């Protein structure tokens with residue numbers, strides 16, 4: 001069972017209390033974007049076997065969105081952090097690198 005901690009209200013609960021919202025840190029494109037940029041934003045997603053950054057919502061709690069870094073194979077959670085960030089916190093990336101040397105995900109290492 002996946003256990004997450006909501007960084008907004010501090011509650012630690014099983015995943016049934018949360019709702020997954022897909023990949024985190026997608027770059028949105030505005031008017032004037034190319035068709036390739038828009039296609040990438042709408043359809044291109046990472047689906048790694050390993051460390052992944054995801055959006056989650058505390059659906060049966062405070063209702064707020066947040067981000068989580070977790071391993072899709074072991075369900076190890078490396079950390080959760082507020083959704084109002086453009087990239088994962090350095091301490092979470094360091095924790096992942098320590099556990100998984102050579103790890104990278106999109107532009108993050």
Ligand SMILES: [Zn+2]
Pocket residue numbers: 006007008009010011058061062063064
């Ligand atoms: Zn919460």
